[in-house]
Amino acid sequence: MKRYLVTGGAGFIGSNFVLHLLRAHDDVRVVNVDALTYAGNLENLREVEGDPRYAFCQADIRDAEAMAAVVAAEEPDYVVNFAAESHVDRSIEDPGIFESTNVGGTVNLLNVCRAAWERPGGGVGEHRYLQVSTDEVYGTLSLDEPDTFFRETTPLSAHSPYSASKASADLFCRAYGDTFDFPVLITRCSNNYGPYQFPEKLIPLMIHNAVHHEPLPVYGDGLNVRDWLYVEDHCAAIDLVLRKGRIGEVYNVGGHNERANLDIVETIIRLVSERLDDPEINDGLITFVEDRKGHDRRYGIDAGKIAAELGWEPKTPFEEGIEKTIDWYLAHADWVERVTSGAYKAYYEEMYGHRGAARA
Ligand SMILES: NC(=O)c1ccc[n+]([C@@H]2O[C@H](COP(=O)([O-])OP(=O)(O)OC[C@H]3O[C@@H](n4cnc5c(N)ncnc54)[C@H](O)[C@@H]3O)[C@@H](O)[C@H]2O)c1
Numbered sequence: 625m626k627r628y629l630v631t632g633g634a635g636f637i638g639s640n641f642v643l644h645l646l647r648a649h650d651d652v653r654v655v656n657v658d659a660l661t662y663a664g665n666l667e668n669l670r671e672v673e674g675d676p677r678y679a680f681c682q683a684d685i686r687d688a689e690a691m692a693a694v695v696a697a698e699e700p701d702y703v704v705n706f707a708a709e710s711h712v713d714r715s716i717e718d719p720g721i722f723e724s725t726n727v728g729g730t731v732n733l734l735n736v737c738r739a740a741w742e743r744p745g746g747g748v749g750e751h752r753y754l755q756v757s758t759d760e761v762y763g764t765l766s767l768d769e770p771d772t773f774f775r776e777t778t779p780l781s782a783h784s785p786y787s788a789s790k791a792s793a794d795l796f797c798r799a800y801g802d803t804f805d806f807p808v809l810i811t812r813c814s815n816n817y818g819p820y821q822f823p824e825k826l827i828p829l830m831i832h833n834a835v836h837h838e839p840l841p842v843y844g845d846g847l848n849v850r851d852w853l854y855v856e857d858h859c860a861a862i863d864l865v866l867r868k869g870r871i872g873e874v875y876n877v878g879g880h881n882e883r884a885n886l887d888i889v890e891t892i893i894r895l896v897s898e899r900l901d902d903p904e905i906n907d908g909l910i911t912f913v914e915d916r917k918g919h920d921r922r923y924g925i926d927a928g929k930i931a932a933e934l935g936w937e938p939k940t941p942f943e944e945g946i947e948k949t950i951d952w953y954l955a956h957a958d959w960v961e962r963v964t965s966g967a968y969k970a971y972y973e974e975m976y977g978h979r980g981a982a983r984a
Contacts, residue, residue, distance in 0.1 A: 632707030634664035719785035726789035764920035773926035818855030844915030846886030853879035854945035878925030
C-alpha cells in the first residue's frame with residue numbers, strides 16, 4: 625500500500641488528484657493537507673469524505689510544527705506539493721504572499737520531509753517528493769516560431785511574480801536533490817481545465833459570464849496562446865511520475881493543444897449557447913480589456929520526455945474535454961453559485977468547524 629500526502633488537495637487540481645488516486649488504487653492512503661485559503665473548497669471532496677482511505681487535515685505548508693506532526697503521524701511514502709497561490713493576476717496585485725507560500729512553504733515542506741526521511745547511515749529509503757510546477761517558469765515563446773517549444777532543458781525565465789515564485793521553488797527542489805540527495809521530482813504542466821476550477825480562471829469565468837449574459841473580458845488582442853490539458857490527464861501524469869519517474873528529473877506535461885485565448889472564448893460561447901439554446905449568448909459579449917502587465921505571449925510545451933520514458937500521453941482531446949467541462953459547470957450551477965458568493969466557506973464550518981481546526 626502506498627501512502628500519499630497531498631498538499632493543496634482542496635484546490636482545483638489537488639482535489640481532482642485526490643479523487644483520481646482513490647478511484648485508481650484500492651490499496652492507498654491519501655491525506656490531504658490544505659490551509660483552505662479562498663481557493664480551497666472541501667465541497668470538491670464530498671464524495672470521498674466517508675472513505676476510510678482518505679483524511680483531511682487543515683494546516684499551512686509554512687507551519688513547520690504542523691507539517692512535521694502530520695508527516696510523523698502519517699508516514700507518507702509520497703508527498704505531492706500542489707499547495708500554492710496560483711493566480712497570476714493576484715500575484716501582480718500582491719506578490720508577497722506568492723513568495724511566502726510558493727517559495728517559503730515549499731522550502732519548509734522540503735525541510736520537514738528531509739528531517740523525517742533521512743537515515744543516519746544516509747539515503748532516504750523509498751520516499752519521493754513531487755513538486756507540481758508549471759510551464760510558466762520557462763517564460764514566453766514567440767508567436768512567429770510555432771515550432772519552438774519548452775523543453776525540460778529550457779532555461780527558467782519567469783516574468784510574473786507567480787511564475788518567479790514557482791521557478792524559485794523549483795530551484796530549491798533541485799538544490800535539495802543535488803545537495804542533500806533528497807528524492808525530488810518536478811512536473812511542469814501547461815494550463816489545466818476541468819471540474820472544480822475556481823471561477824476566477826479563464827475557462828470557468830467565461831462559462832459563468834456567458835450563462836449570465838455578462839461581458840466576457842479578454843486581455844489585449846486575445847491572441848496570447850496557451851497549451852491546454854484536461855485536468856484528469858495531468859493527475860494521471862503526476863501519479864505516473866511519482867511511481868515510475870527517475871528521481872531528480874523534471875518532466876514536462878502538456879496537451880499538444882495550443883490555442884489563442886480568443887479561440888477558447890469563442891468555443892465556450894458557441895457550446896454554451898447551443899446547450900442552453902440561447903442565441904443571446906454570442907460573440908457580442910466579448911469585451912477586450914487592457915492587457916495584463918507582463919503578459920507572456922505564448923506557452924508551448926514539448927512533452928516528449930514523459931511520453932518516451934513513461935509512456936504518458938494526454939487521453940482527452942480538447943473538443944471532448946471542453947464539452948465535458950462545460951457540461952459539468954452547467955450541471956453544477958449550485959457549486960459555482962456557492963463559490964462565487966463565498967458561501968462555500970460555510971460548508972467547512974458546518975462540516976469541520978465544530979470538530980476543531982485540524983483533522984487527520
Ligand atoms: N491551474 C493550472 O492550470 C496549473 C498548471 C500547472 C501547474 N499548476 C500548479 O498546480 C498547483 C495547484 O494549482 P491549482 O490551479 O489547483 O490551484 P488552486 O489555487 O485551485 O489551489 C491551491 C490550493 O492550495 C491551498 N493553499 C494555498 N496556500 C496554502 C498554504 N500556505 N498551505 C496549505 N495549503 C495552501 C489552497 O487552499 C488551495 O486549496 C499549483 O502549485 C500550481 O502552481 C497549476
